[in-house]
Amino acid sequence: MIRINAELVAYTEQLFKKGGHGIMEESYGANELILEQNHRYTKIYVIREGIVKCFISDENGKDFIQEFLGEGLEFGELEVFNNRPAICSVASITPLKAFAISHASFNTLLETDMRFNRLIMKALADKIRYKAPRHSYQHAYPIEDNILKLKREFPEVTEIISKKDIANYIGVTQRSLNRALKELKEKSE
Amino acid sequence: MIRINAELVAYTEQLFKKGGHGIMEESYGANELILEQNHRYTKIYVIREGIVKCFISDENGKDFIQEFLGEGLEFGELEVFNNRPAICSVASITPLKAFAISHASFNTLLETDMRFNRLIMKALADKIRYKAPRHSYQHAYPIEDNILKLKREFPEVTEIISKKDIANYIGVTQRSLNRALKELKEKSE
DNA sequence: TTCTGAAAAGGACATTTGTCCCAAGCTCAA
DNA sequence: TTGAGCTTGGGACAAATGTCCTTTTCAGAA
Numbered sequence: 001m002i003r004i005n006a007e008l009v010a011y012t013e014q015l016f017k018k019g020g021h022g023i024m025e026e027s028y029g030a031n032e033l034i035l036e037q038n039h040r041y042t043k044i045y046v047i048r049e050g051i052v053k054c055f056i057s058d059e060n061g062k063d064f065i066q067e068f069l070g071e072g073l074e075f076g077e078l079e080v081f082n083n084r085p086a087i088c089s090v091a092s093i094t095p096l097k098a099f100a101i102s103h104a105s106f107n108t109l110l111e112t113d114m115r116f117n118r119l120i121m122k123a124l125a126d127k128i129r130y131k132a133p134r135h136s137y138q139h140a141y142p143i144e145d146n147i148l149k150l151k152r153e154f155p156e157v158t159e160i161i162s163k164k165d166i167a168n169y170i171g172v173t174q175r176s177l178n179r180a181l182k183e184l185k186e187k188s189e
Numbered sequence: 190m191i192r193i194n195a196e197l198v199a200y201t202e203q204l205f206k207k208g209g210h211g212i213m214e215e216s217y218g219a220n221e222l223i224l225e226q227n228h229r230y231t232k233i234y235v236i237r238e239g240i241v242k243c244f245i246s247d248e249n250g251k252d253f254i255q256e257f258l259g260e261g262l263e264f265g266e267l268e269v270f271n272n273r274p275a276i277c278s279v280a281s282i283t284p285l286k287a288f289a290i291s292h293a294s295f296n297t298l299l300e301t302d303m304r305f306n307r308l309i310m311k312a313l314a315d316k317i318r319y320k321a322p323r324h325s326y327q328h329a330y331p332i333e334d335n336i337l338k339l340k341r342e343f344p345e346v347t348e349i350i351s352k353k354d355i356a357n358y359i360g361v362t363q364r365s366l367n368r369a370l371k372e373l374k375e376k377s378e
Numbered sequence: 379t380t381c382t383g384a385a386a387a388g389g390a391c392a393t394t395t396g397t398c399c400c401a402a403g404c405t406c407a408a
Numbered sequence: 409t410t411g412a413g414c415t416t417g418g419g420a421c422a423a424a425t426g427t428c429c430t431t432t433t434c435a436g437a438a
Contacts, residue, residue: 056325064325081307081314087321110310111303118270121299124313125270131317132276135324136245136253139360142394163416171328176395178417331424352386365425367387380438387432396423403416408409 001154001169002051003130005072008119012046012099015109015116022105028096035076035090043100044076050096053165054088065169067130068093068161074123080106093161138171143180146170190343190358191240192319194261197308201235201288204298204305211294217285224265224279232289233265239285242354243277254358256319257282257350263312269295282350327360332369335359 016023026045028034035041037057047069054075055065066088069075075090080103101109109116138146150157150166157166167177205212215234217223224230226246236258243264244254255277258264264279269292290298298305327335339346339355346355356366 056322058325058329060329062329064328066321066325078314078318081311082318084318087318114300117306121310121313122270124310124317125267127317128313128320129267129271129273129276131320131324132255133245135320135360136247136255139253140247140249140251171324173396174416175397175418179395182418362426363386364388364427368425371388382435382437384435385433387430389428389430391427393426394424397421399419399421401417401419403414405414406412408411 001150001157002068002070003073003126004070005074005119005123005126007072008074008123009046009048009072011116011119013048015113016099021109022102024100026098026100028092028098030092030095032092032096033089034092034096035086035088037087037089038085040085041076041079042103044074044080044103044106045090046074046099046101047071048097048099050092050094050098051160052090052092052096053169054090055168056088063168064171065165067127068169074120077106077120077124079103093165143170143172143176144184147177147180147184190339190346191257191259192262192315193259194263194308194312194315196261197263197312198235198237198261200305200308202237204302205288210298211291213289215287215289217281217287219281219284221285222278222280223285224275224277226276226278227274229274230265230268231292233263233269233292233295234279235263235288235290236260237286237288239281239283239287240349241279241281241285242358243279244357245277252357253360254354256316257358263309266295266309266313268292282354332359332361332365333373336366336369336373 012023015021016025025048028050034045034052049071052069052075053065054067054069055063057063069090075088076086079086110120111117137149147170150170161169163174163177167174170177201212204210205214214237217239223234223241238260241258241264242254243256243258244252246252258279264277265275268275299309300306326338336359339359350358352363352366356363359366
């Protein structure tokens, strides 16, 4: 549920320490909005430490969480390839440390450093791979099964992530999530 | 709903004509299974002509259609970046012509041809961009709205794609799709 | 033409999920 | 310590969707 990418963060760290690649450090507190849907940005980010949520809000103010990103995951990168505003908002859940790379520097890295190029290519492929089964599973199975799956993959989920966010991730209302949680508890007694 | 990628197909065609890049031509009839979920393959494909569906089947035999791919879209490429079996099955809907490129040739192209590299990178980014709002929309709005949206984007949808496939794409049962279609018809009268 | 199997349409009922509330519990600042 | 505001939990009912079946339609094979 919260993926990490050890290779990408390690390599970015290496480039950062070497210097000369336009990689900067940034820090945020918990619950800060880092990118806002429909706005334009000129930097991409690689998480060093912490967790963010990446979500789409509709006109009624409902949020749908696309994914949670952990250490080594990048965001803001899609906008480099097609000159469009961001499709997702990104907000920190825990305090966050990240590397920020300007679009220009990112493009230079992609062109001149094939190791980096490959890591990003793989990261994009992983985002696609990861999303596909998730949405199909969420449609095909009742809420209870989705919760059980979540807890199996990530037992501390309810301690770190709010009920509201969990509901928005599964794509149900908080009411339905609560109902399902209650039934699970009753079954286990 | 059925995206195309004119740039990628044109450039692949160019490379194909030039020769020496290990690009082959393949053809399929309608309704043929081209890739099967959980199997391993050694080629990637770029569609020259026709439409395919890309779907995940669960253990109960339910299909969930991830996307329909049109001219210029690639498939089978995710498996190049992480050495895993296919996550989706791919089947032709119409008769299909495609370029096939072995993993080895594909890797060589990515490393030596930065134009190709960039086109693939952008194609991956587009797949992510495209999926995100779709799933969030499907969760947040009733079936009727999803059908209307589909018809707006792609009016001939019901002529080309079977009801079953449309239902599996929206993520509902055929019964529910029918109900919604009937209500729409009644409203418009 | 007639038959057959697949696709499409829909009736009846069960189940799930959402909506609209309100109440309880907790945190933080005045 | 008290009250404002957030998060969580849940009751009651409405609406959406699924399940199970049967019927209809239609294209292609015999």
